[in-house]
Structures are given as structure tokens and as C-alpha cells.
Amino acid sequence: MERGQTVGIRPSKRRSTDCPDFPRSDGHQVVTARGPRGPSMGAARRERPPTDGDCGPANSGRGTCRRLTAGGATVRQERTPPWPNPHGQTATEDTFRHQNRPELRTLLTWTGGRVRRPLRGTTERGTPSTGTAVPRPHLPTEADMASRTGVGRPFRSPLGRRAVLATLAAAGTTALAPLPARASVPPTDPPAPRQMRGLWIASVANIDWPSRTGLDPAAQRAEFNRLADEALEWGFNALFVQIRPTADAFWPSTLEPWSQWISGRQGQDPGYDPLDFMVETAHARGLAFHAWFNPYRVSMQPDPAALVPEHPARVHPEWTVSYGGKLYYDPGVPAARRFCQEAMLDAVRRYDIDGVHFDDYFYPYPVAGSDFPDDATFRSYGAGFENKAAWRRHNVDLMVSEMRDAVRAARPHALFGISPFGVWRNATTDPLGSRTSAFQSYDGLHADTRGWARQGWLDYIAPQVYWHIGLPVADYAVLAPWWADVVRGTDTQLWIGQAVYKSGAPGQPAPWQDGRELTRHLTLNATLPEVAGDLFFSAKDVRADRVGDFASMRLAHWRTPVLGPLPARLDSGPLPRRPRVRVRRDAGAQGTATLTISSDPTGHGPHPFRYAVYRLPDRPGRRPDARDAVLVAVVPGGSRTVYTDSAAPEGCWYVVSAVDRVQREGRPSHPAR
Structure with a gap:
């Protein structure tokens, strides 16, 4: 999920990251029970195991x-x-x-x-x-909203959703004047009482934090403090921070080396515990901290010899595959899968995080003219599967279902969710698919994202619907309702990934240049009761807000405070x-x-x-x-x-x-x- 821009099959190189040119994004708890001690801004500290008194599983339903x-x-x-x-x-x-x-x-x-x-x-x-x-509720126009009467009474537009979609699609292709950051915008209908307002903070290639390698601990802490303060000011209630970007760690892991993105050199101790610091910093401000992991990616380059000698990928070369200029753990090797799970669970067990988060990377995005080289692995472990594609999906299914079980066993209150590529399958391929003509994660990444949501393996799914309203091959106005249909009747919450990085970016089409596309997205979301919030990629682009798109969205949709989402499985237990x-x-x-x-x-x-x-x-x-x-x-x-x-x-x-x-x-x- 480290950035992309067009709909297609062939990846393109962008900003020296691993982001295919797909419409995707680029590229957290220790509350100390809020006792007399505030968050440690310096010394590293391990987290004690959680207790029922902190936020144990069960609740009486009072008040x-x-x-x-x-x-x-x-x-x-x-x-x-x-x-x-x-x-x-x-x-x-x-x-x-x-x-x-x-x-x-x-x-x-x-x-x-x-x-x-x-x-x-x-x-x-x-x-x-x-x-x-x-x-679904009708959507008010801006004129309707401006003329509404009664404090807090939602105006019900005479327009049906079909008319709303037509209006939004037309708006998506018409240049509008950018909205100044402090302009007065009529409020839309009141938001849901609970809503996820999440911010992605990417560490791979120093996209968001740390801003560059070589910063000393004090500078790194100052940068993250600023990010957390800004997130609070901007209206976010949760941070999604990438802490294992390339089979390395932003904490003193017992299984993997220190990340090169934190210290500048793989295996080098940064002099403090970044994960412990970030969790405390977020919690001191009332922000939830979701730990973002990349399961299989080992390195942004293909040579195992470039890793530190003690790296598990060098110790076990039979676990790894070089593909597309990068190095990966082979998802089909059971020992590699189990190791990846344990490497991630090390952080889950030791730090008081609020959630475990995966993005869209499972099997790598395909490279034109080259198949992922796992023929030998298929011969060794693929017995009983009619084809390699079904076997690959089974491998990814195991990673997801087993991690869900392990996370709930280690930290019952923590959420487990995934932010996949925005298209599962096209309707031309599968009648259950969306009316799109885009890359398909089910076939290309072997990720059955629809199945995970329907089977209840996830607390939430946050598809990266990184396209504007009216895009013929992948229309936001088609995909948001399609994902709402997927989660309807399940306990899987739907949050939608929003592409702030496209707003005002050179080369993006007109809808991303008028400073209103994100507002249009959340206006459409308001007609879909299943949409319980949004995640925004990424922090540096929210800060830049080149054409005021994020500011306009806040004024239109985030004018009022909300509580965070509460999954049904956690809606019981001792109340505070x-x-x-x-x-x-x-x-x-x-x-x-x-x-x-x-x-x-x-x-x-x-x-x-x-x-x-x-x-x-x-x-x-x-x-x-x-x-x-x-x-x-x-x-x-x-x-x-x-x-x-x-x-x-x-x-x-x-x-x-x-x-x-x-x-x-x-x-x-x-x-x-």
C-alpha cells in the first residue's frame, strides 16, 4: 500500500518504493492506566500484559x-x-x-x-x-443543506441515490474552484455517533516517519510528537503506523533485525524503543494505535547477501524468492508462513496496541511477462489442489485466518483488519464482482478479500478505493456501494481507504485538482449506512493538502466529534x-x-x-x-x-x-x- 495511480496490470516504479501503478496508496497501546505517570518521552519501556481491569473482554452493557x-x-x-x-x-x-x-x-x-x-x-x-x-437515506445537495432549518435535524433530500450518483459523477468531471482551508461550508447530515477517522503513517522509504534516516532519537521523537498533535488537530481518532515494513522491526524484536528505515542501517539499535514510545504518545492524546505489518516482503532489493548476516532470510534461503527486483518470503512454504506470524506476534504480545493491520501486499503484484517463481514450492506443498492459483489463495487464507486467531488469543481487545486493493473481481469475470474493468486482487494477488469479510475473519475491511467518482474502469460511486453490499449482514465493519496523495498531485485527472473530490466521496458514503469510517493515505499528504481537499472534507463532514468504532464482539465487558x-x-x-x-x-x-x-x-x-x-x-x-x-x-x-x-x-x- 505504498502508492499507485492508474488502473492496470503493469506496475510502474514510483519514488523508489514498491508501489505498482495501481490505484492504491503509497508508500498502534500502552495507556499506563492513566495513572500518575505520563507517557515516557525518552526511556524505552516494555508493556506489561493486559488485564481485565484495563480492557478485558467482557462487559455488562450498563450505561x-x-x-x-x-x-x-x-x-x-x-x-x-x-x-x-x-x-x-x-x-x-x-x-x-x-x-x-x-x-x-x-x-x-x-x-x-x-x-x-x-x-x-x-x-x-x-x-x-x-x-x-x-x-438508503437520501443525500442533500449543498443548496439543500444551506437552507435546512432546525439545529441538528438532518435534512432529507428529495433526490434518490441514483440521482445523487449522477450529480456526483458530473461534479467529478467538472472543474470547481478550490476551497480555502478556512472557508465556511454548510454542514452535511450529522455523522454516525461512531466513526473511524484513521491516518496512515508509512515508514518504508521514509515516506512519513521518520522523515529521513540518520535522525537522532530526540529528533525522531519530536517528529512523531508533531504528527500525533497534528492528527488530533485534524480530527483523527486513530493512527495506523507501519512498524514492520520489510521483515524488520521498529521495536527490539527477538526474531528480526532493527529496521533500516529507523536507524539508517539494518540491525543498528536506534537507542530507544520506537514502538513503545509511539504507543504511549498516541494514547496520551486519546488516539488509538494500530500496528501496520507487511507479512511477506523482505527487502526492497533482490539480493539476500545485502541483508545483515543474522537475518532469518539469509539463515533460511529456502524460504525466500526474488521477484520483480525485490525479495519476499514464499507464502507457500509453511515454515516461512509460521515464522512471519511469530515475528509479528512478538509485537502483539509485548506492546499494548489497539489493532493489527495488513495492507494490500500478499503475493506480489505481477510483473509483466514473469510469473512468481514458486513451481518447486507448489510441487512440494501443492498436493490436492487442482491448480496453482487455488493453492496460492489457500496459502494467503491460512495467513489471514491463523493471524486472526493468534491476535485474538494474544490480545483479545485488539482489532484485526486488512486494507486490500479496491477491486476484488470484475463482474465480467465473476457475477459477484463489481462493475469495473480493473486489476483483480483475487486473481492477481491471490487475496480473497470478499471471502474474508463474508466469513467473519476480520473485524474490519478497509478497501483502498483510490479512484475518483466517474472513472470508467473503477468508479468510486460503483465500488463504495459494492463493498457496502459485501459487509451487509456480517460483523465486519467497512472503512474506506481514501487517496489524499492524489489530491492536487501533478498528472492526476481533473476531479483530483478541484479540491472537492474527498468531500464528494464522504458525501456518497453518507448514503451507505454500512460505511463506518475512512482511512487516509498518508500523513505527509494530509499535511501538504495541496488544493485544500482534506480541509474541505473536514469542514463538510468532520465538524462534530465522534467516538471510535465499537465492533460487536467487544460490546460487552466491564465498563469504565x-x-x-x-x-x-x-x-x-x-x-x-x-x-x-x-x-x-x-x-x-x-x-x-x-x-x-x-x-x-x-x-x-x-x-x-x-x-x-x-x-x-x-x-x-x-x-x-x-x-x-x-x-x-x-x-x-x-x-x-x-x-x-x-x-x-x-x-x-x-x-x-
């Missing part, structure tokens, strides 16, 4: 709530080491900011501290979770502790309320990872009417957090709930004003 959001203010998070203010101002060691956001009403169902959840067999939005097709809240009104600052939020030290359940702050218009009474509540902020958790609401109406009340690592939400606090 969850559903909501839609709004608001903004200044937040002060105590006990944490210094980091820069996201707005570029000098900040104290316990300060960061959230941008102001307009209010939207929320739909919650608090009843005496309990929550009425959607009935079994329905989604969060109340639509059937069976394979039955359901009507009920927080306590005190509110202080500043007489000298009209419309300002300062909340001091603390975790009950005598309570049971996991320590808070985040706090969800709700505002109510007046005294709620013993049984708050949650229909009037507004989620104004989601802030990092801790034993004590201070949040300042700079848009507090006179007479409003607040309740706060704690959110744990897997995004389970506990009982709301007692109301305070």
Missing part, C-alpha cells in the same frame, strides 16, 4: 448511550509531558486545543443510567443487519469508571464553563481512555431527556482532566461519560452546572 455531536473549546489535560499546541502557539505542558464546532442535537436514550441499545439484528442506525437490502464532574463559570468571560473531570479512584472497571462531554440546555432532573443532549467534545481520559467550553449557553448543564480503550462507554456522571 451506554448513542449520540451525535458538536462543540469546541480549550482542553487542559494534566499529568502529561509537554507537546506543542496544534495551533502553533506556545503551549504549557498540559494544554491542547480543540477547534470550535457548531452545535448539533443528539439522539440519546439514557434511562436511569441505562441505555436502550439497538435491537439485536439491527445496526447502530436501526437498519436490518441481515443480508436484506434496505433503503463513572466520572465525577465539577463546573466553574468564569464571571469575566461570558459563555465560558470550565469542567474538572476526575476518575473515581474507588470505582471498578477500566480507567478512562477518553471522556465524552455532553451539554444539556437546562436542569435534566433524575431522568435526563437525552434527546436534548449535545456531545460537545471527546477529550483524552486520565485521573484528572480539565475541559473549557467556550460556547456554553447560560443555564446549561453537563454530564460526562468515560470511554475505555475499545470504545465502550460507561454510565454518565451526575449532572453538573
